[in-house]
Amino acid sequence: MSGGGSSPLHRKVMIGLAAGALLGAAANRLGAGIDGGKEKVAFVADAIAYPIGQVFLRLLFLVVVPLVFASLAVGVANLGDLKRIGRMGGRTIVFVLVTCSCSALIGIGLMRTFTPGDGFDPETKAHLMRDFAGDMAKIQAKSEAQHAGTTLELVNNVLNMLLPRNVIGAIVNMEMLPLIVLALLFGIALTMLDEGRRAAMVAWLETIGDAMVKIVGIAMKLAPYAVACLIFAVVSKFGLDLLQKLAFYVAIVFCGYLIQLGVLYPALLKFLCRRSPIEFYRGAIPAIVTAFSTSSSSATLPTTLRVAQQDLGMRKSVADFVLPLGATMNMNGTALFEGALVLFIAQVFGVELAFQQQVLVVVLCVFAAIGAAGVPGGSLPLIMIVMAQVGVPPDGIAIVLGVDRLLDMGRTVVNVLGDLIGAAWVDHAEGPLAREAP
Numbered sequence: 403m404s405g406g407g408s409s410p411l412h413r414k415v416m417i418g419l420a421a422g423a424l425l426g427a428a429a430n431r432l433g434a435g436i437d438g439g440k441e442k443v444a445f446v447a448d449a450i451a452y453p454i455g456q457v458f459l460r461l462l463f464l465v466v467v468p469l470v471f472a473s474l475a476v477g478v479a480n481l482g483d484l485k486r487i488g489r490m491g492g493r494t495i496v497f498v499l500v501t502c503s504c505s506a507l508i509g510i511g512l513m514r515t516f517t518p519g520d521g522f523d524p525e526t527k528a529h530l531m532r533d534f535a536g537d538m539a540k541i542q543a544k545s546e547a548q549h550a551g552t553t554l555e556l557v558n559n560v561l562n563m564l565l566p567r568n569v570i571g572a573i574v575n576m577e578m579l580p581l582i583v584l585a586l587l588f589g590i591a592l593t594m595l596d597e598g599r600r601a602a603m604v605a606w607l608e609t610i611g612d613a614m615v616k617i618v619g620i621a622m623k624l625a626p627y628a629v630a631c632l633i634f635a636v637v638s639k640f641g642l643d644l645l646q647k648l649a650f651y652v653a654i655v656f657c658g659y660l661i662q663l664g665v666l667y668p669a670l671l672k673f674l675c676r677r678s679p680i681e682f683y684r685g686a687i688p689a690i691v692t693a694f695s696t697s698s699s700s701a702t703l704p705t706t707l708r709v710a711q712q713d714l715g716m717r718k719s720v721a722d723f724v725l726p727l728g729a730t731m732n733m734n735g736t737a738l739f740e741g742a743l744v745l746f747i748a749q750v751f752g753v754e755l756a757f758q759q760q761v762l763v764v765v766l767c768v769f770a771a772i773g774a775a776g777v778p779g780g781s782l783p784l785i786m787i788v789m790a791q792v793g794v795p796p797d798g799i800a801i802v803l804g805v806d807r808l809l810d811m812g813r814t815v816v817n818v819l820g821d822l823i824g825a826a827w828v829d830h831a832e833g834p835l836a837r838e839a840p
């Protein structure tokens with residue numbers, strides 16, 4: 403998706419998105435109408451659409467680790483002075499904490515107001531819990547690996563999240579926080595070397611980053627077809643009856659995304675970043691489309707980085723610094739979704755959450771959003787921990803798993819836009835001085 407918000411490639415991707423959704427919906431209806439139709443549709447989705455979509459996604463994932471490392475280390479090394487790094491890092495963290503808290507509050511507030519889980523049909527609940535028990539068990543296994551019973555376990559988990567003993571092992575598992583810590587330290591260390599050696603290493607890292615962007619360019623040639631396939635695979639297998647049963651819950655969560663996109667973000671853009679929300683959204687379209695079709699902040703990062711500089715005119719050093727941090731830590735849509743989900747499942751199971759527990763949910767959702775991996779369904783293992791902490795049955799998550807991909811597409815858009823807005827704010831706050839060539 404080279405170029406601006408209206409480039410031919412990005413238009414083709416949007417056409418792919420629409421074609422995938424339409425064909426998927428048609429296949430879904432057709433499959434439901436004929437004998438053995440569902441299996442045939444599932445075969446087309448699994449054997450044709452899924453692999454094509456995955457090649458695209460995995461090409462994007464392939465570049466994420468080197469790209470995050472190179473851009474963040476270069477960003478830090480080019481910022482030069484530690485004061486500026488600290489200032490920008492501090493602003494990024496404040497942005498993450500404040501906006502994620504607002505998002506979790508929006509999710510919880512909506513669920514409290516509309517209570518879609520109250521009076522949820524017990525038979526449907528039992529059905530869904532049974533049908534999605536297998537998927538739930540897989541998520542639970544991941545969740546248990548992160549669970550902390552004692553204080554020592556909690557301390558060790560936090561240490562492992564940031565500074566694992568084996569950083570390569572963590573990176574191989576796509577755990578991004580240790581990679582971020584390593585890149586930050588590496589960039590800071592470069593600023594302490596003499597100028598000649600710093601510049602030589604920065605040039606190397608820039609070459610690595612540029613080469614990764616070329617790989618993204620190759621992947622993007624596949625994008626229109628792959629996006630069609632990804633969406634087809636989701637829509638064609640989607641249980642429309644399931645969507646109907648959970649329609650109220652899905653509608654409320656999407657309402658939350660819309661409040662975030664239509665009220666909170668425009669307000670931040672206008673008053674904090676001094677930018678026109680419409681122009682900003684227009685420039686961000688390639689990142690929005692990529693986030694929606696991949697459901698992954700990490701896979702969208704190369705596009706987000708490009709859009710920030712080319713279409714939204716941010717400084718390279720700011721984008722390189724804030725966006726990799728944002729893609730890993732700043733998940734506003736995820737915080738909103740998590741708050742809403744905990745309340746929804748509590749309502750379905752008739753668990754009353756006292757005021758203090760709801761405050762605890764907000765705090766836990768912010769940290770769960772920061773810790774969630776930027777991959778499809780990345781927030782689900784952590785949300786189970788949050789639910790357990792406040793006495794909501796974690797296996798209740800099975801009830802919503804069937805519609806989660808749809809919600810994930812939406813929350814990833816909110817996450818990625820939040821990253822861009824955070825970067826725009828840091829860019830604005832750095833002032834007009836020190837403008838640099840993009």
Ligand code: ASP
Pocket residue numbers: 697698699700733735736774775776777778779780781782810813814817
């Ligand atoms: N898919 C989301 C993202 O990558 C994470 C999540 O909420 O599951 O931003």
